Amino acid sequence: MPRRDHHVIPNPNGGWDIKRNGSSTAIIHTTTKHAAVQQGRILSKAESTEFIIHGSDGRIQRSDSHGNDPYPPRG
Numbered sequence: 001m002p003r004r005d006h007h008v009i010p011n012p013n014g015g016w017d018i019k020r021n022g023s024s025t026a027i028i029h030t031t032t033k034h035a036a037v038q039q040g041r042i043l044s045k046a047e048s049t050e051f052i053i054h055g056s057d058g059r060i061q062r063s064d065s066h067g068n069d070p071y072p073p074r075g
Contacts, residue, residue, distance in 0.1 A: 003052040006043055008036045010058065018043065041066075 005021035007026040016036035017026035027043070036048070036051045037053055044051035048067030 003050065004047065005052055006040050006047070007052045008033065008040045008056060009054045010056050 003021060006027075007019050007021065009017055009019060010033075011017045011026070011029060015029055015031045015032045015065040018028040018030075019026050028032055028036065028039050030039065033056075040053075041051055043049075044064070045066045051066055052060055053062045053063040053064075
């Protein structure tokens with residue numbers, strides 16, 4: 001089963017998109033990265049997915065787990 005992730009990525013036409021892993025269509029489009037991160041984090045928490053934030057160059061800047069951590073810390 002493929003991982004269910006949400007990504008905040010720059011839109012080539014301006015603004016920022018929130019997309020599911022492997023999808024070409026944005027779930028949400030915002031004008032600012034800050035707004036995309038806020039809305040994406042809410043969505044990721046609600047769906048218990050990994051939340052991956054990309055920079056304007058497309059590289060991953062940060063990753064947060066919301067109930068679906070593939071590498072949980074040892075207890």
